[in-house]
Amino acid sequence: MKSIKIKGSERESVGKKATKALRNAGKVPCVVYGGEKPLHFSADELSFRDLVYTPAAHTAKIDLGGTKIRAIMQDIQFHPVTDNILHIDFYQLFDDKEVTLNIPVRLQGNSPGVRNGGRLLFRKRKLAIKALPDKLPDFFDIDISKLKIGDNITVESLLNDDFEILHPDTTVVVQVKTQRAAVVVDDEDEEGEEGEVTAEGGDAPEAASEGGESQE
Template structure:
């Protein structure tokens, strides 16, 4: 994905408000081996790609600096949205550096139909993103987890993940990511089905005793 950006010299509330009225979105680029750089992007271009933006997906910013075009690979760190207008008001971009650990959230992609769901259970996804620490070279756009083996009442935990080398999850190992809930109705059916079996045996025993007593009386 590529976005065009320009160096921004406007700072402060009024200049930034004027910038937004001109159809531009203010932003900033920062990273471990650079000074923060203020930029501005075309609102129309950003809105076109906003649904595809992800903290784990690299973005190429094409910036014109002193008459020279420069491409910088960055990651979207934060998107600020106006609570009233629901419009983008600011974007933070992070420029990684080799050898420096990044803290980001990677989308989780759940695949497979759990055995428990086929038996009437309900799948509940507890985490849609995974907070991790990783080196730039180990970064992936999403983490895929196969839940097809999960039965009723079972869960997929952090410890079950298969991660790229150099990636560390910032959650406890026993944290559940996906779980298969057993509906109450399903539990009731199981108990109801088992109940008659418990009452049949005593009745048979009573009949047996009566039969024995009858035989004794005849003798």
């Protein structure tokens, strides 16, 4: 999994005045948990851009001068009006200790079911997994090029010895449901037709999510 470098400095004072001064200076107060004791530090808000404002899951390499820590972002608080980052909690990673993280799902290919008038339902845009830090995947890439009307892809098809997926095997990740205008054609008739679903790292225009995104 890709790591984002965060260069900061340890905080000697964690009181309200010191925290306010940091924010006024364009810095974000942070805490790293999971070690022997919580570690307080701060870094420029711009340092977190590639970590926070992305659909991808990344780890962080926090450089505090003499101290270097590998961690994942656990919680983040934004200002309700300005959307500035107010505070970030991190959890320290250890090579021999499993961690839980939400991994994004990407759709690859074009669904013949959608081309025939079906409706693509992207039910799980993220999946929670437990794994050792070095086994964390960047994405779950799902090929929908054979997904016809009535078909679905479940968690069971994504199982891997490198990690544990924290959802039942029968959980539907993506499916194609029928619509009134949908038609069923043979495989031979589908060749040469243009797909309506774009994937390759993006969601299809026809994609609809029922029940919202998973935030487990």
